[in-house]
Amino acid sequence: MRKSNIWAWIILIVGILYFFVPLVATLDFSLRAEKDVYPSFEAFRTVFSDPEFYKNFSSSLGWSVLTIICSTLLIVPTTYWVHYRLPNWRPAVEFVTLMPFVVPAVVLTFGLIRLYCCDPLPLISSPILLVAGYMVLSFPYMFRAVDTGLRAIDVRTLTEAAQSLGAGWGTVLFRVIFPNLRVAILSGVFLTFAIVIGEFTFASLLNWPAFGPYMEYLGATRAYEPAALALISFLLTWGSTMLIQYIGRGRGVETQVAGTR
Amino acid sequence: MAFLEIDNVTKSFSPGTAAVKDFDLRVEKGELVSFLGPSGCGKTTTLRMVAGFEIPSTGHVSINGEDITDKPPNKRNVGMVFQAYALFPNMTVGGNIGFGLKLAKKSAEEIKQRVDEMLKLIHMPGLDDRYPYQLSGGQQQRVALARALAIRPAVLLLDEPLSALDAKIRVSLRAEIRGIQQQLGITAIYVTHDQEEALSISDRIVVMNEGRMEQVGTPFEIYNFPKTDFVAHFVGTLNAIKAEVRDAKAGLLAVSGQQIQTAQKLGAVRSGETTTISLRPERLSFAADGKKANVLDCTVENITFLGSIVRIQVRAGDRTLYMDTFNNPFLELPKIGDKTQITFSAEAVLVLDESAAA
Numbered sequence: 001m002r003k004s005n006i007w008a009w010i011i012l013i014v015g016i017l018y019f020f021v022p023l024v025a026t027l028d029f030s031l032r033a034e035k036d037v038y039p040s041f042e043a044f045r046t047v048f049s050d051p052e053f054y055k056n057f058s059s060s061l062g063w064s065v066l067t068i069i070c071s072t073l074l075i076v077p078t079t080y081w082v083h084y085r086l087p088n089w090r091p092a093v094e095f096v097t098l099m100p101f102v103v104p105a106v107v108l109t110f111g112l113i114r115l116y117c118c119d120p121l122p123l124i125s126s127p128i129l130l131v132a133g134y135m136v137l138s139f140p141y142m143f144r145a146v147d148t149g150l151r152a153i154d155v156r157t158l159t160e161a162a163q164s165l166g167a168g169w170g171t172v173l174f175r176v177i178f179p180n181l182r183v184a185i186l187s188g189v190f191l192t193f194a195i196v197i198g199e200f201t202f203a204s205l206l207n208w209p210a211f212g213p214y215m216e217y218l219g220a221t222r223a224y225e226p227a228a229l230a231l232i233s234f235l236l237t238w239g240s241t242m243l244i245q246y247i248g249r250g251r252g253v254e255t256q257v258a259g260t261r
Numbered sequence: 262m263a264f265l266e267i268d269n270v271t272k273s274f275s276p277g278t279a280a281v282k283d284f285d286l287r288v289e290k291g292e293l294v295s296f297l298g299p300s301g302c303g304k305t306t307t308l309r310m311v312a313g314f315e316i317p318s319t320g321h322v323s324i325n326g327e328d329i330t331d332k333p334p335n336k337r338n339v340g341m342v343f344q345a346y347a348l349f350p351n352m353t354v355g356g357n358i359g360f361g362l363k364l365a366k367k368s369a370e371e372i373k374q375r376v377d378e379m380l381k382l383i384h385m386p387g388l389d390d391r392y393p394y395q396l397s398g399g400q401q402q403r404v405a406l407a408r409a410l411a412i413r414p415a416v417l418l419l420d421e422p423l424s425a426l427d428a429k430i431r432v433s434l435r436a437e438i439r440g441i442q443q444q445l446g447i448t449a450i451y452v453t454h455d456q457e458e459a460l461s462i463s464d465r466i467v468v469m470n471e472g473r474m475e476q477v478g479t480p481f482e483i484y485n486f487p488k489t490d491f492v493a494h495f496v497g498t499l500n501a502i503k504a505e506v507r508d509a510k511a512g513l514l515a516v517s518g519q520q521i522q523t524a525q526k527l528g529a530v531r532s533g534e535t536t537t538i539s540l541r542p543e544r545l546s547f548a549a550d551g552k553k554a555n556v557l558d559c560t561v562e563n564i565t566f567l568g569s570i571v572r573i574q575v576r577a578g579d580r581t582l583y584m585d586t587f588n589n590p591f592l593e594l595p596k597i598g599d600k601t602q603i604t605f606s607a608e609a610v611l612v613l614d615e616s617a618a619a
Contacts, residue, residue: 153350154345154347157343157345157347158347158349160312160314160334160341160343160347161341161343161347161348161349161405161408162349162360163313163314163333163334163335164312164334164335164337164339164340164341164409164418165335165340165360165361165364165408165409165412166335166336166338166361166364166365166412167335167360167364168335171364176349176351179351180349180350180351182351
């Protein structure tokens with residue numbers, strides 16, 4: 001075996017250990033909920049039999065779907081327009097989308113509470129505020145995914161080709177641009193899904209049922225169940241990633257716009 | 262009234278600078294007119310104004326008597342073929358060709374019939390279920406042409422459609438485009454920076470420079486009778502030689518003391534002044550012994566074999582000149598370093614402005 005191959009294997013094994021040892025340890029711990037029984041699935045059984053789990057998980061699922069719809073409808077046309085007509089604005093838009101990385105979620109939430117607690121926009125008790133907050137959280141992921149997708153296609157020429165054939169803006173967006181951004185949009189969608197499912201600060205401070213606060217509550221009151229819940233959460237995220245790969249596989253080549261093969 | 266009228270159009274993207282200035286052109290039905298010029302000369306901007314992607318700052322565009330200046334691109338019924346093909350990657354060949362017909366709410370049967378008709382026209386029958394990525398560059402551009410033609414546009418616009426293809430396909434496809442255009446009798450505007458392409462495909466050529474029309478004419482006129490220095494130098498190869506005017510009325514000049522007779526009147530210059538004469542390489546030949554008129558002494562510097570022609574580079578005084586001669590297997594060529602004489606007819610001499618001397 002060549003020396004470089006040995007190093008490649010060493011790096012791979014170290015990487016695998018780094019990622020999997022904590023997971024295996026968490027799994028091992030979650031399987032020790034009952035004394036003298038190993039493996040015990042009691043922690044998983046407790047989680048799945050708790051009505052609060054379903055209530056909070058379904059709430060988060062609902063918030064995710066709403067956030068994904070609103071975020072897609074806001075980010076995709078905006079990013080498209082920036083690419084098509086306002087390329088000089090791209091750095092400014094990119095900067096705005098980085099807000100959740102710069103401003104902590106706690107500060108953002110208190111800002112929203114202060115601004116929308118009373119007139120003229122008393123939205124504090126409305127889920128709009130929570131979904132809007134989640135949309136802000138999803139900005140960096142959604143924007144980057146869509147931006148990368150748009151860079152891979154010749155937006156201007158495709159738009160103009162469609163227009164010259166009689167297409168209006170709606171047709172251009174929904175029949176030409178969106179289908180060619182399918183994989184990019186899906187990447188953004190599932191990243192948004194993964195973030196919203198586990199989000200704690202917004203849901204907790206705005207007092208809405210969600211999976212994040214539920215995990216925190218379990219962590220504070222139980223021993224083995226939080227470990228089981230952490231694994232369930234990981235599985236959901238991995239499931240989302242695999243779904244992206246499944247839906248996106250074998251279609252990437254079709255995004256070629258020019259040139260021969 | 263012409264079918265397509267581009268009426269005194271100007272386009273400025275920023276105050277004080279015009280990308281296109283006072284562009285005025287009438288195109289007859291069924292005519293193919295090329296816009297030829299270097300990068301940045303305004304040819305694509307003019308085409309985009311016809312397509313509706315740019316709005317003229319001043320002037321009007323009309324098709325068949327209807328002013329379309331303020332109409333959006335999707336309401337103009339103008340087909341466009343792009344340099345980058347711009348086929349929709351998510352659609353099959355059939356989907357691409359039928360796209361405009363679907364938008365026009367044609368029946369499925371009508372669309373299928375028209376798609377098949379277009380595929381036959383571009384010699385790609387039965388390939389309607391292929392995706393663009395499964396086609397070669399030439400095939401993709403043919404599909405793009407079929408897509409633009411499927412909607413039966415009033416005018417077909419082609420924006421450097423062959424630039425992304427290799428040389429051999431370019432030559433065959435341009436003949437195909439011209440054939441289809443003539444077969445359908447469609448009015449077309451063809452943008453290119455390739456002079457050979459423009460000369461071979463066009464009914465008329467508009468040579469553009471710095472946003473202005475330099476000359477409009479048939480390929481024959483543009484090549485043989487260029488009106489400006491720019492056209493003379495941009496289209497084809499040109500030898501520019503400084504000459505002293507001996508007798509302006511008689512068209513007599515002198516180059517390095519050797520007398521040159523022109524067939525052209527020298528109205529703009531006076532005797533004793535300096536001017537520039539230009540000669541196409543193919544109008545030069547080796548002088549027969551004893552010939553006195555329009556003869557220049559020279560030394561052979563280089564000989565380049567270009568397939569059907571042979572280009573001979575000679576030095577006459579302090580100038581390098583090029584002479585083209587048809588290739589044949591029995592051609593007797595001089596050797597590099599040989600002293601010889603070149604000659605040309607009085608009709609071959611083009612007298613241009615002083616600025617032409619390069």
